[in-house]
Amino acid sequence: xxxxxxxxxxxxxxxxxxxxxxxxxxxxxxxxxxxxxxxxxxxxxxxxxxxxxxxxxxxxxxxxxxxxxxxxxxxxxxxxxxxxxxxxxxxxxxxxxxxxxxxxxxxxxxxxxxxxxxxxxxxxxxxxxxxxxxxxxxxxxxxxxxxxxxxxxxxxxxxxxxxxxxxxxxxxxxxxxxxxxxxxxxxxxxxxxxxxxxxxxxxxxxxxxxxxxxxxxxxxxxxxxxxxxxxxxxxxxxxxxxxxxxxxxxxxxxxxxxxxxxxxxxxxxxxxxxxxxxxxxxxxxxxxxxxxxxxxxxxxxxxxxxxxxxxxxxxxxxxxxxxxxxxxxxxxxxxxxxxxxxxxxxxxxxxxxxxxxxxxxxxxxxxxxxxxxxxxxxxxxxxxxxxxxxxxxxxxxxxxxxxxxxxxx
Amino acid sequence: xxxxxxxxxxxxxxxxxxxxxxxxxxxxxxxxxxxxxxxxxxxxxxxxxxxxxxxxxxxxxxxxxxxxxxxxxxxxxxxxxxxxxxxxxxxxxxxxxxxxxxxxxxxxxxxxxxxxxxxxxxxxxxxxxxxxxxxxxxxxxxxxxxxxxxxxxxxxxxxxxxxxxxxxxxxxxxxxxxxxxxxxxxxxxxxxxxxxxxxxxxxxxxxxxxxxxxxxxxxxxxxxxx
Ligand SMILES: Nc1ncnc2c1ncn2[C@@H]1O[C@H](COP(=O)(O)OP(=O)(O)OP(=O)(O)O)[C@@H](O)[C@H]1O
Ligand SMILES: [Mg+2]
Numbered sequence: 002x003x004x005x006x007x008x009x010x011x012x013x014x015x016x017x018x019x020x021x022x023x024x025x026x027x028x029x030x031x032x033x034x035x036x037x038x039x040x041x042x043x044x045x046x047x048x049x050x051x052x053x054x055x056x057x058x059x060x061x062x063x064x065x066x067x068x069x070x071x072x073x074x075x076x077x078x079x080x081x082x083x084x085x086x087x088x089x090x091x092x093x094x095x096x097x098x099x100x101x102x103x104x105x106x107x108x109x110x111x112x113x114x115x116x117x118x119x120x121x122x123x124x125x126x127x128x129x130x131x132x133x134x135x136x137x138x139x140x141x142x143x144x145x146x147x148x149x150x151x152x153x154x155x156x157x158x159x160x161x162x163x164x165x166x167x168x169x170x171x172x173x174x175x176x177x178x179x180x181x182x183x184x185x186x187x188x189x190x191x192x193x194x195x196x197x198x199x200x201x202x203x204x205x206x207x208x209x210x211x212x213x214x215x216x217x218x219x220x221x222x223x224x225x226x227x228x229x230x231x232x233x234x235x236x237x238x239x240x241x242x243x244x245x246x247x248x249x250x251x252x253x254x255x256x257x258x259x260x261x262x263x264x265x266x267x268x269x270x271x272x273x274x275x276x277x278x279x280x281x282x283x284x285x286x287x288x289x290x291x292x293x294x295x296x297x298x299x300x301x302x303x304x305x306x307x308x309x310x311x312x313x314x315x316x317x318x319x320x321x322x323x324x325x326x327x328x329x330x331x332x333x334x335x336x337x338x339x340x341x342x343x344x345x346x347x348x349x350x351x352x353x354x355x356x357x358x359x360x361x362x363x364x365x366x367x368x369x370x371x372x373x374x375x376x377x378x379x380x381x382x383x384x385x386x387x388x389x390x391x392x393x394x395x396x397x398x399x400x401x402x403x404x405x406x407x408x409x410x
Numbered sequence: 411x412x413x414x415x416x417x418x419x420x421x422x423x424x425x426x427x428x429x430x431x432x433x434x435x436x437x438x439x440x441x442x443x444x445x446x447x448x449x450x451x452x453x454x455x456x457x458x459x460x461x462x463x464x465x466x467x468x469x470x471x472x473x474x475x476x477x478x479x480x481x482x483x484x485x486x487x488x489x490x491x492x493x494x495x496x497x498x499x500x501x502x503x504x505x506x507x508x509x510x511x512x513x514x515x516x517x518x519x520x521x522x523x524x525x526x527x528x529x530x531x532x533x534x535x536x537x538x539x540x541x542x543x544x545x546x547x548x549x550x551x552x553x554x555x556x557x558x559x560x561x562x563x564x565x566x567x568x569x570x571x572x573x574x575x576x577x578x579x580x581x582x583x584x585x586x587x588x589x590x591x592x593x594x595x596x597x598x599x600x601x602x603x604x605x606x607x608x609x610x611x612x613x614x615x616x617x618x619x620x621x622x623x624x625x626x627x628x629x630x631x632x633x634x635x636x
Contacts, residue, residue, distance in 0.1 A: 010523075017511035315507050318468055319567070320496020320524035322489045403495075404468040407507070 011332035025301045026341040029387060032294025033345025033379040038352035039287035040375035043280035045353075045368050050272045054265065058131045060097070060236055062228040063263040064243060076259035077251045080221040081207075087226060088126075092246050095239035097231040100127040101223040103210055109203065111163040111175040118159050119202040120177060122210025130229040133204075138171045138186030145185075146206040151213075153177070154186040158201035177203065180213055236264050291379070295386040303394060313398040314406025326399040327392065334391025335384065342380045349379070414477075415574055415607050416442040416465060421474035423460050423630075434460040435471070436630040444574070447601050447608040449621035457630040458611045459579055465609065466499050466577045467491045479574050496524050500568025500606075502578035506560045508552040514539060514563045515548040521571045538566040542596060558589035565596060575607040576600075582617055594620055 015022040064087075066079045081101055086092055088099035103122040108115060127133065128140045135154060145152055153175060160167045163175060173184045182205060191199040205214075207223070230239035240262050247253075247260050313326055353369040360367035398406055423435040434457045442448055450458050463469040464476065467483060476483045479498055483491070501507075508517045518535040539548055542562040552560050561581060568576050578597070582590030594617055601608050612618050626633040 013516075014511075311507075312509060315509065316520065316524070317492065318466075318495060318501055318507075319521045320492050320571075322492045322524070324489075325524060402469055404463045407468070 007328060007332050008336070011329065011336050014329070015333055015336060021301060022337060024297070025337050025387070026344070028294040028297030028301070029338055029341025029383040030294075030345040030348060031297075032291040032386075033342050033383050034348035034352060035290035035294075036287040036379040036382075037346060037349025037371060037375050038356070038369070039283040039290075040280070040378075041349070041353040041369035041371045042356060043276070043283040044372050044375075045370045046279055047273070047276040048370055049367070050276055051269060054268050054272055058227065058229065058265070060230040060233050061130065061265045062230065062236065062240055062243065064226040064228065064247070065261045065263075066224070066259065068258050068261050071257060073253070073257050073259045078222045079224070079226055079247075079260060081223060082221060083247060083250060084223060084226045086246050086250060087228065087243050093239065093242035095230055095235040095242050096228055098126045098130050098229045100124055100130040100227040100229075101207060102127060102225050102227065103207060103215060103222070104224045105210070105214060107177050107214060109159070109163065109175055109177050110179075111173065114163050116159065116162045120210065120214065121202060121204050122207040122214070123204050124207050127204070127227065130227045134189045135186035136189040137168055138184070140186055141204060141206050146208050148206075149208045149212055150206055151180065151182045151209060152185045152206065153182040154188060154204040155184060156188045156200045156202045157190045159203060160187055162201070175203075177205070178214060236266065240264055291382055291386075294383070295390075299386070299390040303390070309395060310398040310401075310406050310409040313395065314401070314403050314409065317399070317403035317406060323399045327396060330391055330395040331388070334388050337391070338384045338387030341387070342383045345379065345383065346376055412443045412445060414441045415444040415446075415479055416440070416609075417475075417477045418465075419475040421461070421464060421471045421476065423457070423464065423469075424472045434630055435464075435474075437474070438627070438631050440625060440632055442575075442607060442609065444607055445601070445605045447598065447620070447622045448610070449618040449624045450609065450611045450627060451613070451618050451624055452627035452633075454613075456627045458627055460630075461627065462577050462579045462609070462611055465575075466501055467495050468501075492524070496521055497571055498574045500571070500573040500576040502561070502564050502568050502576065502581045504580040504583040506552070506557075506564050506584070508560055508563055508567075510552050513549050513551055514544060514555070514566075517552070517563055518567045518570055521567060525571055535566075535570060538570040539563070541569065541600075542566045556589075557585050558592060561585065561593055562596065565593070565600075569600065569604075569606075572604075573606065575609060578608070578610045580611050580613065582612065582614060587614070587616070590614065590617065 064079060067076060079101070084099045084101035087096055090096070101124060105120050106117060107120045109118050109120070123141060124146050125141060125143045133140065136157070138154070141152065141154055144150075155163075155170070155175070157167045160170055164170055164173065167187055170184050170187055174181050175184060176182070188200070188204075228239060228243060230236045243262060244258065248258065251259055253259055316326060350371060353371055356369050357367065398409070401409075418441075419439045421435050421438040422433075425432040425434060438457070438461060450461070452458055460469070464471050465478075467478070471484065474484070478494065481494070483494065486494070509520070515532070515535050518538050519531055522531045522534060536545070536548060539545055542565050544559060544562050544566065547555060547559060552563070555563065561584075576597070581597070582593055585593065597608055597610070598620060600606055608621075610617065610621065618624050
């Protein structure tokens, strides 16, 4: 018999027992849909968190002064000169850009309103390193830093707090600790992260911050140096090179670093271990539903085995070979499993869509993401379960002498 | 003198039931000629069904020889036996044994499917149903048919591959005597018109009386041939 005929007869047979076929399919649908929806939620959560970490910047390293691991005598602060040396491709070829910054919290006033805001003194390279985008106006330039210009780029939340709007602010004046600054740009919103809101802050030229806002003993001191490695593969290499440069410049003994380097991967791996647990948990629930679905399939297949055994006996009495029987059941089981798997995928997709819509309606948008892995996993599992429990009893029945199968009750 | 279509020699069938051995056939020998109508009678438990299952290649003897159409069947592989059942034997069961969810036509087509016969399958099955007087019922499911009609479908199914022998184990056992006689009429006419060999197990003396020969089986052996 050719393939189309086999499939046609399998369809005929499934169609002639709609109840049994329907129940079997139902088990597969539920299992597959559950797996897909659960894993979609898990990987949605993962995307959310890694996405917000990537908003910090790309291929990013952070250098802080001080070292929590060891007690260092006479630690030296990070300086602008350090940043320049790190940014020099001769000393650190894996470093693309180095962006020093000094951070403070200051009282800011505008138009009678007052707020306490993080004010970061930065250079022009800060924007590419930290993925900063101005929605309106321009970013702080090298000229601004050179001239110690009294200009500011403000975050959208800060703008909202001071002016009640986020547009049309260019040229307005704000006062930081009483000193006037002209607004030259407004940042685009980034949303909150584990490190607090990135939308409520003010960026000013580093030189201006040093001379006007900070009273520091060493004029050159900076708080953080952000570094962008030339590529994602070069991040570790960059970290090594930076450490080397700083050790030389600070004359520290081995193992007595007076600075600390974090890579973005350090944050990512922490976050991933958290979402990993979430995914395992959801995956566990999904596996249980697959198991329940599988047991459902098994039950129905086994319950029908009495009827099917007599049928097999009869077919053998009429001349069916063992392979004829196996092919027939293989065709029936795979049709059932594939159909159930297909509907299950659609249902799982619909569930994920529903979760997304509900989360949006409830005001905390969440985007489940269906991965190919979960689709493959669910499909293969349901196929295997369906085939195994379809084939195993029929194989046993097909191996009986016809007379035994006919007598089976 | 016509040739033998069935020859058995010293057929033994022993069932193992735990520690007990049940001897269903104890060295049974018989010969049946082509075109004969043979009734097999005997007390309940004497081994009639066991013999029929072996003659129809549904089961294997524990020992002994069996030639069907001159072919020694005993040592054959399962798939070869399947082919013999398909081409040489037609079965009629007491309980009809139709596929309950399939139409009369599909039931009759079944042996043709396993014969690898695709072209004209439907036509052949329709002719077989017409031969048993059911041309009006081809699309009926078994539960839409009377017992006698169901047995006619089973007969059409047994006929459809032009077998050398038809084996019927109490074909009228589930039917009342009038319908039983109609089924017998049908079988006898098939024998006359197509020359098919009929082997019928029965408890009904009226059915047995229509056969050309009666073989009585007692305790797993042939008691007397007339
Ligand atoms: N599968 C089996 N397992 C064990 N014993 C069996 C089996 N089939 C038949 N027997 C035994 O073999 C003997 C012959 O049985 P068989 O069915 O051939 O009798 P029968 O002549 O057809 O009887 P009836 O007229 O009641 O149908 C009986 O004693 C029966 O109990
Ligand atoms: Mg019997």
